[in-house]
Amino acid sequence: MSDLHSSIICKMKELFSTIPYLRGERIILKKIGPEDRDALFELANDPAVAKYLPTFLFENQYQDIDEMIEKLYSECLEESLFLGIYLEGDFCGIIELYGYKPEIHKISIGCRMLEKAWGKGIAVEATKLIVDYLYSEKPIEIITASAMVDNKGSNRALEKAGFTMVAADVEEDWGYPEPTHANKWIC
Numbered sequence: 001m002s003d004l005h006s007s008i009i010c011k012m013k014e015l016f017s018t019i020p021y022l023r024g025e026r027i028i029l030k031k032i033g034p035e036d037r038d039a040l041f042e043l044a045n046d047p048a049v050a051k052y053l054p055t056f057l058f059e060n061q062y063q064d065i066d067e068m069i070e071k072l073y074s075e076c077l078e079e080s081l082f083l084g085i086y087l088e089g090d091f092c093g094i095i096e097l098y099g100y101k102p103e104i105h106k107i108s109i110g111c112r113m114l115e116k117a118w119g120k121g122i123a124v125e126a127t128k129l130i131v132d133y134l135y136s137e138k139p140i141e142i143i144t145a146s147a148m149v150d151n152k153g154s155n156r157a158l159e160k161a162g163f164t165m166v167a168a169d170v171e172e173d174w175g176y177p178e179p180t181h182a183n184k185w186i187c
Contacts, residue, residue: 011102015138016081019073024129027122029095032072032084039091039114041065048115052151055175058082058096085113085126092117095126097134105141107134111154118153127161131187143187146172148180155183163187 022029032040043049044059058080062068072082080098084091093113100107109130111123127145134140147154149169159165163185171179 012079012081012100013077015100015102015107016077016097019081020083020133020137022083022129022133024125026087027092027125027129028086029083029126029129030086032069032082032091032094034066034069036084036091037065037069040069040094043093043112043114044068046115049112052148052154053112053174054180059094083130085111085117085122087117087120087122092122093126095130097130099144102139105139106144107140107142108144108146110145111157121160123154123157124160127157127163131161145185145187146182147185148174148182150181158185161187 019031020029021031040059044065058072059065059068062071080096083095083097085093085095091114093111096110096112098108098110109127111127113123117123131143134143143163145158145163147158149155155165164187165183166186167184169181170184172182174180174182
């Protein structure tokens with residue numbers, strides 16, 4: 001592992017020395033646990049959700065959902081932080097913080113929701129909650145996100161959460177044989 005990569009990993013763990021617990025008006029963002037196993041399995045295996053996601057997501061690297069949950073806050077925290085999104089105690093999805101660049105105070109976010117949670121404003125509230133937390137509690141000055149052009153719901157959620165589109169229909173590598181067409185957002 002390169003010294004630069006090691007440095008970024010250490011900085012990511014320093015940025016999140018404790019796993020945040022955030023309460024919004026309707027939702028809670030918190031550590032994912034074994035009790036979320038079935039809902040997380042549903043999220044990771046729903047083709048309607050998967051068609052809007054990169055192929056290289058952490059949860060796609062494990063056949064065993066229990067092993068994946070076990071590694072979320074050890075191995076995974078080296079490059080990403082995952083928080084579960086809960087509405088009235090029910091798991092609705094994941095918000096992920098990744099791509100931390102300490103030298104420019106930048107981080108990226110991604111949100112994936114169970115299909116039954118789509119269109120209810122949950123992703124908007126979760127995104128606003130994490131953005132407020134990052135700007136008020138962490139040394140972050142730039143937050144970015146990407147969403148597939150075809151994913152109208154995610155693009156609308158980012159707009160409602162206060163993000164501005166800075167590039168439309170850009171080719172990105174999301175792990176598919178052909179480049180993925182995505183919109184790039186900044187907050």
